Amino acid sequence: MRKKVTKAIFPVAGMGTRFLPATKSVPKEIMTLVDRPLVQYAIDEARAAGIKEFIFVTSRGKGALEDYFDHAPQLEQELRKKGKDALLETLKSTNMESGAIAYIRQHKALGLGHAVWCARRLIADEPFAVMLPDDVIAAEKPCLQQMVEAYQETGGCMVAAMEVPPERTSAYGILDVEEDMGSVVKVKSMVEKPKPEEAPSNLAVIGRYILTPSVLSNLNKIKSGAGGEIQLTDAIAQEIGKPKRGVYGLRFRGQRFDCGSKSGFLQATVSFGLAREDLRDDLSRYLHEVVAMDKASQ
């Protein structure tokens, strides 16, 4: 039996400049997808996968994110008094156990690898997950849970993987596959943000990882890579070929939205809106109208 994965690191130190001016005062992770902050989707996914400890790597200006995880007893009391049970349940479902969340500051924006390394003292000698809340994944079985199950078989490091259009490789970590077992692939090498002509494939890393603590030791020594940043991809790549470990990719089942981009965020909003019973009819009617008007104007 492998050690259980009970800790997850959430790197949330980025400035979110693509969403300026909104991110002048609102951390990107608090921006609302339908009626829940982006980060809540990652938390729910982590909980479903058995995560018990949540480590946020933050930076200056992320106070609202920490406040979001406070309990709201007054608000709960108000809702209880008014008999607003459904809202009360929604609110309570976001409550986190005291002591389950830790915040670490990343003092300099030196890259994703550096952000993960900042949490090293809270990990000790056990496998851990990394979740990038910008990548929102709609799936029947939550993506991290799929990975935890696959990891029970493979051990080593596991990254979520998805085929992307070949011209988009320079936005992702890209896998070179040694053995393709269908949904799980064994990785031969991985490279951060290669140009399309240099990419070994179009199988990209998506922001979910299960990593061995040795990745943290690799990060101790690693030099800056693509974009002059300390890259997590490079530290994971050093695990390739290690006996009884190795690196695996999981082609997860589900739809991924890149909520780090405006268009991805809008698509996620529409898709999650349509998935909601209370919103579906109105939203769908409106979308049909918009499409019809658009066609008529062409």
Ligand code: G1P
């Ligand atoms: C990060 C990782 C990259 C991965 C991507 C997934 O890049 O460095 O390997 O493919 O997340 O979203 P970022 O999007 O932070 O530049």
